[in-house]
Amino acid sequence: MVRATTAVGAVVGLGSCATNAAQDTWQPKGPNAKMIDDLQQPIFAVAGIIGIIVFAAVSYAIWRFKDRGQPIPEQTHGKPALEITLTVIPALILAVVGVFTFRVIFDLAKTDDTELVINVTGQQWWWEYDYPAQNEWGITQPIITSGQLVMPVGTKVLLRETSRDVIHSYWIPALNGKRDAVPGRIHTLRLEADEPGIYAGQCTEFCGLSHANMRMEAVALSKEDFATWVANQQAAYQSPAEGTLAKEGESVFLNQCVRCHQVDGLKRPDGSLAIAAPDENVWSGAAPNLTNLMTRNTFAGAMFDLLRDACRDDVWNAESAEFGAKYLAGVDEACLNVNDLRAWLRNAPEVKPMYANPALLADTNGKYRGMPNLGLSESDIDKLVAYLLTLK
């Protein structure tokens, strides 16, 4: 028992000392998170002091008055002065905490000075981001992406959150608190990052089988780099050159993937636009838009990195001045985390549980929750990987 307690204590203690905890709530990287931090630090200190006093008093009472066979002391009832004092002091402390808490709540809810609006839609088990047209940012046509939220630094970004299926909760600890994404409602959450970089988060409302795998990353770029990213996202689709493996992969994509996944500008052999129909195949009605997939660093609801470990570390640990260029370089063949991507294409439900058992589809009118096993051949996977690498 003592050993187990010591071991647990050691793990907790050492865990608390981690310096690379990407989701540490005590390391704010933006003004909204700092507001919360500035509130919680003194409250935590005051609560800690009060806690120590209470524990000390209780421990003293237990030790001092424990049963040693002494006679029961005189029993009295009621001490109004003491009782009132012990009621008023906590009430005053809570009132002070309440005043500062309400001020922070209202400050965090401000939206009238918003500079950039991004619609965020949650579904099992990934986040979709769409950027409505905003000419001041060069967004002349909507941009749609997933997994990574890209935003300019030093900018008040307003997320308009909703959900397509169940309740999810959006949380990037370094940038702000949590906000539920609820079907039928639009909730707002403001993010602002001080420095370029990647800030990790994850869904914090239990939302089904792969809730723990529903992650997200906010990528903050300098305003110049953000403009570059916007321009690239709006660039016209480039079909792979004829006779290449990637061109064959495009055909596989058109035969298989486009049933759910949209790639803007992709055309069928007859010249018509290929329009995905996730509303006919997926329970949530949506699947990630894969236009410019290789400009992102993650896939499968940010559960997997598109970059190999070394390349990923190179981007994550880049200095602020170099971060934008490294992130905008996207994913190339040398850096592609091909093993996880191939495993995903081979049998997605095997690597990310998604209720893909056909026997359970009756409850969803034949629609899948997440990506099913498509039964692709290794040859098709080769072609698809080659094609996906061109989506930059």
Added chain:
Amino acid sequence: MFKVGSKLFLGTTGFAAVNLVAYLIFVERLAIGGVALSMLFAALIGVSAAVLMINDGDDETQPRDTALTRASMWPLIAAVGLVLLVLGLVVSQLYFIFGGIVLVAALAEWMVQAWSETASDDPAHNEFARRRLLHPIEFPVIATLGLGVVIFSFSRIMLAISKNAGTVAFIVLAAVVLAVGSMFAIRPALKPALVSGICVIGAVGIVAGGVAGTGAGLRPQLAEAAAEDHFSHRECGPEKAKYFDKKAMKTLSLRSNVAAVIELRDGKLTADVYGFSGPQQQVSVPRANPVTFIFRNFDSAERRMVAYLGTAAAATPVDGEMADKHGDTNETCTQLIPQGAEQALTITYNKPSIAQDNDKPFTLTVAGLEGQAIEVVVP
């Protein structure tokens, strides 16, 4: 150990157990019926245990001998309930349910009365035992039924008289209730018979009024509204419903979580989109997710908002909404609403904007207002 009451409840418990097992085997395992029967079984076990523990409630301090039973009305009422129950199988579900309730209540009263009359040789003690057991159930049920009849009768009065007369009647009745209640409160020494008499006279008066109101029927406006087709507006043509609630605003929750508020003011159509400053001409909404727009009309004329839903199956109004997709036009719309009123419209856009003709995007327009439209963009 096992007396009449114990045998009765144990038998009922066994019967419930058999029913439960039969249901689970022959009907369905995971069904609400199984849960209900399980609860009934558990409740009967509790009752049986209680009856066993109190030894059927027999008071052994009282001498037991042959006791004369009183005449009882419960067999007659149970028979009426049974007839209604059987009749309901053929005539109406309402008869069946009402008959079932009457039958169960009468059997319960009958059983308890039969038990209490043989509990001891002292009729007074037996009556006390019966009351002790049944009054906690009888009084709330009778009070609820009585109040229900009074409230229902009052609603019949309100539906029969005009709106203005209804307002006066409501105020007068409320004032009378307040005055009489105050009098009872400040004069606690009033005779119970007087208090009961006043309450009974008031209740009888309202019930009589309700009977008269039912005979008179609904006031003309309500009768006409009941006969209207409240969904006639879905044709986006001339308004047919005369008494439809054109100021329908749905719920506060919905109104605070809309995709956009579309306003018609001074002949100009604009969108107020939360998060964006100033009026907008474009609204971006997620695909395959119901989104709600509120249309506010500040124009002096009655106006309706029309949503163009694109090519076939590109977008659908949400089921159960007041607006519905109309025929071949691929449009849905709000009611014609007067100045200052507003109405919500909920739509699911299943296909993206790029799937639509370039010259015919998803739009929100106002009928009769040419050249203005709010574009709905679906990424």
